[in-house]
Amino acid sequence: MKFDPVLIGPRRAESVANGWWLDRTINDALDAALAQCPERIALTAVRVEDGARVRFSYREMARMADRIAVGLARLGVTSGDVVSMQLPNCWQFTLLYLACSRIGAVVNPLMPIFRERELAFMLAHARSKVMIVQKRYRNVDYEQMIDGLRARLPELRHLVVIDAQQDGRPAPHSFDALLALPEWERESDAAALLSQHRPTADDVTQLLYTSGTTGEPKGTMHTANTLMSNIVAYAEAMRLGADDVVLMASPMAHQTGFMYGLMMPIVLQAHAVLQDVWDPAAAVRLIDEERVTFTMASTAFLTDLAQTVAAKRTGVPSLRAFLCAGAPIPGPLVEQARVSLGAKVVSAWGMTELGAVTLTSLDDDDERSFNTDGKPLPGVELKILDHDDRPLGPGVTGRLFVRSCSGFAGYLERAHLNGVDDDGWFDTGDMAYLDERGYMRIAGRSKDVIIRGGENIPVVEIETLLYRHPSIADVAIVAYPDARLGERACAVVVPKEGARVELADLVDFLKQRQVALQYIPERLLVLDAMPSTPTGKVQKFRLREMVRDPAEGREG
Template identity: 75%
Template sequence: MEFDAVLIGPRRAREDTRRGWPERTINDELDACVAECPGKIALTAVQIEDGQTTRFTYAQMAQMADRIAVGLARLGVTQGDVVSMQLPNAWQFTLLYLACSRIGAVLNPLMPIFRERELRFMLNHGGSKVMIVPKRYRGFDYEAMLRALQPEIPSLSHLVVVGATDENGAAPHSFEALLSGPRWETSSDAEAILTRHRPGPDEVTQLLYTSGTTGEPKGVMHTANTLFSNILPYARAMRLGGDDVVLMASPMAHQTGFMYGLMMPIALRASAVLQDVWQPEAALALIARERATFTMASTAFLGDLANAALKTGTQVPSLRTFLCAGAPIPGALAERARGALGAKIVSAWGMTELGAVTLTGLDDDDERAFTTDGAPLPGVEVKVVDENDGALPPNVAGRLFVRACSAFGGYLKRAHLNATDDEGWFDTGDLAHIDERGYIRIRGRSKDVIIRGGENIPVVEIESLLYRHPAIAQVAVVAYADERLGERACAVVVPKAGEAVDLPALVDFLKSHRIAVQYLPERLLVLDAMPSTPAGKVQKFRLRDMLREIDERQC
């Protein structure tokens, strides 16, 4: 795969001058861990449904990374090839990234919620050579889905299935038989394989798809430099070090889990604990058992954890910090969580393209966590401008631009969408204001995206599908407020003359197109006509106001 990470080269001189890029890769960090603390527990992965726990020391983790790397090479994976996977927070996830980094391959994590429609596009667009899935996860047969899809993905040479078995035990196409079982690292050519194509800090190491407003996902390219230039100041701001234990229950196929649950603990010589299925009571038990000190997740996770702690009376004195991102934190929730968990509640805002951009500080008053989205991290600049790119005064909302050493390398095969000017300013597509103290508050989005529990819903794609419904004349998908998830999706529909539309039929129609269940609208509003501008553009802000007024009347 040829990666067009065109935003990296022009920034080299600037980052050299200010030393914004650390010039280290995950290989450097893992090798240092083995040298400094080989016997320390690096990774604990817990499967909630059966309680199975797998642990690796740093020495064991490095050995397994080498083993899987040589196994991937046996499958024909080499420098620049894309290895895709659709795994939950499992030890195989972490080890696959480390293994790909050993041989210069690029890891492409895909959310377990994705189904045929999303996967068909992403695997073809990324030119994936190998796809790794669980046999089953949460009752769904991933192997069957990918077997049916594989003929439509010309680049996909191998489907590897975690936990696949036959009458003889591990099946020939299983992860265990191909990658983690044989002692590939002891083979005569292992050293050459493991050293021949180790990537430099400016080479693409991660390909992560994000939903936006273009009607199809965009492939975000990151390098070790862009990732670590965010992870290191983030860890310093949170005062994290080698004695910390990081619990990660947020999906590692999102940037939150990947950067701060997979990469950060290795950079700190710390320990990571992975939870594969979100259950707040189980998370409390894990925090207590593993003495977790830090975690990061969306607002919905914070509310669930606080409610579970209050309900069960569970104490988690080891947990110092819960960093919350993905949606604003209601003040009442922040106070309840602070009391229930005893942890400092930190608010943050960021993007797949940038990592965390702003954080509230550990020494900030608690109220800043629910009245702001934090101040920029070191290496990050923000500005708010009007429609003519003029700077706006404090507390006036406008378009939010970010310039950061952690900014992505560009969108794969979509350089025209990079939204970055010659000075390095990235148009986030969000509306915000900056207060007198330099703290930002996200006020809305110029992008047409709904964020449900930290998961972006691709509004344009859902609307495009609904326009195919034989009973729909006009449709708009908009957000409505939800206490737990922050936002949910409502389909606002104008039916064709003489036709009727109900929510179950609409959902069944979308399900027939094999989209992720989390993308389905959970509410329906039927109108005779859409509010629109004189030019005919639907005024979605008025639709959101309608839903808000309906909800207020029902309270």
């Protein structure tokens, strides 16, 4: 695969000179841990369904990373090839990234919620050579799903399946048979395979798809330098070190889980605890049993955890901080969490393209966490402009632009969508303001995206599908607030003359087109006509008002 990381070269000299880019990869971090603390516990992966736990010391993790790396090479994977994986939080996820980094392959994590429609595009666009899935997860047969796509993916050479069995033994195409059990690292050519294609810190190491306003996902490219520069600053701001235990229940196929649950603990030589399915009661047990000190997830996770601890009347004394991002944190939730969890609640904002951009401080008053999204990390600059590109003063909402050492390398084969000007400023598509103390607050979006529990809903794509519904003349999808998930999606439709539209019908229509369940609207508002401008553009701000008070339409 030929990558085009066009945003790296123009800012390399400044980033190195300022000490933001350290030219250090995850290989260097793992090698350092192996040399300095080989017997320290590096990773504990927990399967909630049966409570099974798998642990790795740093020595064991490095050995398994080498083994899987040689196994991938045996499958024909080499420098620059894309290895895709659709996995929950599990030890194989972490080890696959480390293995890919050993041989210069690019890891492409895919959210478990994706279905045939999303996967067909992403795997083809990435030209994935290998796809790795768990046989079944949450009642979905992933092997069967990907097998059904193989005819449309001529460049996909191998489907590797975790837990695939044949006659009570690992099947020939299983993860165990191909990667985890053969002692590939002992083969005569292993040393050469593990050394000759190691990537530089400016090579693309991660390809992560993000939904936006263009109607199709964009492949966000990151290098070790862009990722590491953010992780180092983030860990320093959170005062994290080798003695910390980091719980990650947020999906590692998101940037949150990947950067701060997979990479950061290795950089710190700390202990990561992975939870595969979100269950707040299980999380409370893990925090207590593993002595977890830090975690990061969306507001919904914080709500569940605080309520569970309060209901059980138990404590989580080891937990020092919960960093919350993805949606504004209600003030009462911060107060409840402080009482029930006893942990500091930190507010943050970021993007797939940038990692964490702003954080509140551990020393800030609690009100900063529910009134702001924090201040920029070192190496990050913000500016707020009006629609004529003029700077705006404190308290005035405008378009948010970010210039960051952790900024992505560009969108794969979509450089025209990068949204970065000649001076390195990235147009986030968000509306925000800065207060008089330099704290930022996201105030809305100029781009057409709904964020449901930290997951971006591709509004344009879903609208395009619904336009094909035989009973719909016009459709728009807008957000409505939700106390737990932050936002949910409402479909606003104008039926064709004489037709009737019901929510259950829309849900079935989208399911038949293999749309991820989390992307399907959860409410329906039926109108006689869309509010629009004189030029015919739908006024979505009016629709959002109607969704909050649907007296002008009919709920379906």
